[in-house]
Amino acid sequence: MGESHVWIGSTKIAHELLNQRAANYSSRPPVPAVPGSDTLPHYLPLMAHGEAWNRHRRFATTVLGASYNAHFHGYLDLEVHRFMTKLFESPKSYYILIDDFTGRLSATMNYGSPSSSASHVLNANLFIPQISPCGPITNRLPFLIHLPEWLNPSKRLVRERREFEHNLWSSLLVNFKRDYDAGVPLPPSHARLYFDRKRAPIADKDEPAGVAFGFNPDDQEFAYAIGMLTTVAIFTVGGLLNGFFLSMVAHPEWQARARAEIDAVLGDRTVATKADFANMPILRAVLKETLRWRPAVPLGVPRLVEKDDMYEGRVIKKGTIAHVVELALARDPVLYPDPETFNPARWLEASYPTYREPLTKYPTLQGHHQFGFGKRICPGVAYTEVTAMVACAGLLRSFELRMKKGEDGKEVMPDVWKLTSNLIGGPLEFEFDLVAREGTGERLGLGVC
Numbered sequence: 171m172g173e174s175h176v177w178i179g180s181t182k183i184a185h186e187l188l189n190q191r192a193a194n195y196s197s198r199p200p201v202p203a204v205p206g207s208d209t210l211p212h213y214l215p216l217m218a219h220g221e222a223w224n225r226h227r228r229f230a231t232t233v234l235g236a237s238y239n240a241h242f243h244g245y246l247d248l249e250v251h252r253f254m255t256k257l258f259e260s261p262k263s264y265y266i267l268i269d270d271f272t273g274r275l276s277a278t279m280n281y282g283s284p285s286s287s288a289s290h291v292l293n294a295n296l297f298i299p300q301i302s303p304c305g306p307i308t309n310r311l312p313f314l315i316h317l318p319e320w321l322n323p324s325k326r327l328v329r330e331r332r333e334f335e336h337n338l339w340s341s342l343l344v345n346f347k348r349d350y351d352a353g354v355p356l357p358p359s360h361a362r363l364y365f366d367r368k369r370a371p372i373a374d375k376d377e378p379a380g381v382a383f384g385f386n387p388d389d390q391e392f393a394y395a396i397g398m399l400t401t402v403a404i405f406t407v408g409g410l411l412n413g414f415f416l417s418m419v420a421h422p423e424w425q426a427r428a429r430a431e432i433d434a435v436l437g438d439r440t441v442a443t444k445a446d447f448a449n450m451p452i453l454r455a456v457l458k459e460t461l462r463w464r465p466a467v468p469l470g471v472p473r474l475v476e477k478d479d480m481y482e483g484r485v486i487k488k489g490t491i492a493h494v495v496e497l498a499l500a501r502d503p504v505l506y507p508d509p510e511t512f513n514p515a516r517w518l519e520a521s522y523p524t525y526r527e528p529l530t531k532y533p534t535l536q537g538h539h540q541f542g543f544g545k546r547i548c549p550g551v552a553y554t555e556v557t558a559m560v561a562c563a564g565l566l567r568s569f570e571l572r573m574k575k576g577e578d579g580k581e582v583m584p585d586v587w588k589l590t591s592n593l594i595g596g597p598l599e600f601e602f603d604l605v606a607r608e609g610t611g612e613r614l615g616l617g618v619c
Contacts, residue, residue, distance in 0.1 A: 174490040176475075179498030181505060184543055187481060188473070188494065192544030197474040199491045201301045202312035203328055208474075212394045215402060215471065216301065219545070221384075226395045229383040230549040233360040233399075237279055238552050243358040246557060247441050249275045249284075250564045254440060255614050257569065261604035268411050269295075269404065275557065276403040280396050281342055282359035289338050290397075294404045296331045302593040303469075339397030343389055360399065364392055406550055407557050409466025409596035410457070414562050416597040417460040418571045420586050421512050428453045429566040440613045442563035444556060448530040450563065455514035457558055458533045461540050462500045463512045464589065466596040470494040473546070499539050568610045572603040 178184050188195045197219035201207040204216075211222035214230060237243065253271040257264060273287035273294075299305040306324035308314045319326040349356060350365050367382040377384070385391040418425040431452045436442060447454065475490040486492075501509040505523055506516060516522040517533035526532040535541070535555040541548040548554075565571075573581035584600040 174487055176486060176490055176492045177498075178492060178494045181499050181502060181539055183481070184494050184499065184539065187479075187492070188543035188546075191479065194476050194479055195473050195492060195543075196545040197476050199472055199474040201309065202315055203300055203306035203308040203324060204332075205315065207301070211391050213398050214395065215398075218474065219476065222391075225384045225391070226398075227549060229364075229385070229392075229395050230399055232383070233363055234549055234553050236363060237358075237360070238556070240358065241444065242279065242556070245275060245278045246560055247443075249278070250441050250560050251614065253561060254564050254568045254610075255616065257565075257604060258606055258610060258614055258616060261569075261606075264415065264604060265412070265599035268408050268415075271561065272404045272408045272411070272557075275407075276400045278359070279403075280360045280400045281346060282357040282362060286338070286342055290400050291404060293331065293335050293338060294401045296327075297335070297401060298405055298592045298594055300328050300331065302591070304591040335397065339393045340390070342397070343393040347389065360396055364396070403550060403553065405594045406466070406548070406554050407561075409594055410461060410554065410558050411561060412596040412598075413460045413464040413466060414457065414558070414565075415571065415602075416584065416586060416600065417456070417463060417512055418566070419573055419584055419600075419602045422572070424452075424456055424512070424514055425566065425571060428456050429570075432563050432567050436563065436567055438613070440564055440567055440610075442560050442567075446563070447556075447559055450559070451518060451529040451533070452514065453559065453563060453566075454533050455517040457555075457562060458517055458535060458538065459512060459514040461535065461538065462506065464586070464596055465496040465500055465540055467540065467594045468495075468497040468589070469593070470496045471542075471546075471593070494539075494543065496540055568607060568614070570605045570607060572605060574601045574603060 178187065198208050198216050200209075201216060204213075207213055207216040208218040211217070211226065214223065214226040217223040217226065249271060252274070253267065256267050256270065260267070269291045270287070273291040274284035277287040277290055278284045301309075303309055306328060308322065308324055314322050315325065317325070319329070343361075346356075346361050347365065350362070356362050364382050368380055371377040371379055371381065380387050383392075383395075385395065418428075431450055432442070435446050435449045442450070470493060473492040473494070475486055475488055475492055477488050479486040500506065503509055507522065516524050518529065519525060524533075535558075536551055538551075541551045541554075573583060576582045584602060586597075588598050588600060589596060590598055
């Protein structure tokens with residue numbers, strides 16, 4: 171229908187185009203159902219390559235790096251403990267509780283409080299389908315954007331969500347700035363870092379007082395930058411956690427191996443720290459294999475080619491939409507022998523092509539193709555890895571994940587291909603038994619169990 175598309179299913183080709191020729195493959199095509207997705211300074215993952223994207227990416231990279239170095243200000247430990255407690259109290263609600271955990275942590279990291287987390291989760295659950303190919307019909311038939319809302323009701327739903335989002339992010343900004351200017355003691359957060367930098371700019375950044383990261387002085391661009399950062403973290407971490415629950419139920423032998431490692435490292439503790447990770451190569455391998463086996467973003471996020479190019483005799487014209495299909499990359503039989511099999515050993519044993527040393531560092535999610543290539547590598551890789559490691563270590567320390575048993579008493583394997591059709595999210599909710607281990611109640615401060 172007048173568009174050119176290229177699908178990339180090889181890590182070699184993806185590296186040669188998106189890394190070595192990054193300047194030409196770092197933009198985004200518009201999302202038809204969300205006008206301005208690529209041109210307005212609103213949504214970092216969807217912005218076209220340009221100055222606005224540079225500003226938002228610099229902000230995200232800076233604040234996430236600062237939080238990582240500050241050990242997430244202790245928020246991660248608190249929220250993982252709360253997550254385990256909620257699972258203990260309501261194990262069948264695990265799917266909702268994942269959103270609750272990721273939403274609370276993200277809201278606290280960005281605004282210093284989890285009070286707005288439910289609103290961010292709601293917005294994220296509406297936003298992701300609207301930017302997905304399977305979402306509004308306008309994403310499949312772009313010309314329908316020209317129809318009035320009464321003929322194309324999906325336009326109204328998108329508009330209403332964007333109005334809700336704008337009001338949420340703007341009101342959070344106004345309230346935070348009011349308290350900041352009034353001298354109210356505020357806990358560490360990305361919002362506070364931003365306003366601290368406005369008050370005392372970094373000299374070598376050549377920014378005048380009242381400006382930070384190049385955002386406009388009225389802070390509206392910042393409101394979207396931090397709001398989007400809050401939103402995208404919910405599903406970036408949540409998709410991996412949903413995959414982990416599925417992989418552990420479907421592969422109890424690896425669950426047992428990872429748990430034995432965690433028990434040995436944590437002792438009487440429930441919550442792991444970054445310092446523990448060097449001694450948890452099996453858990454790191456299980457997480458990385460989960461992301462390969464059931465990618466949270468199976469089709470990747472499309473790129474827009476910015477000028478004519480050629481690859482091995484094939485012409486790739488300017489304006490072509492390039493799709494790096496993660497599900498195909500993750501099933502390269504040369505890089506991943508027997509790719510359909512869930513096998514964390516491929517990251518732990520020297521006989522596999524993906525093995526790297528030392529095991530105190532590798533495997534790691536850093537550099538994993540699921541997080542992108544070139545200039546569009548996700549700035550939240552470290553945040554995702556640490557959050558997932560701490561949460562999953564706490565999960566296996568506190569619980570056993572078991573298959574449901576049918577009426578005949580036999581275990582029932584979950585449908586391992588029951589995945590969301592959205593752009594990001596991973597496995598959908600499924601039935602299993604989450605059983606608290608002996609002593610979990612005591613370790614969580616809930617009394618004898």
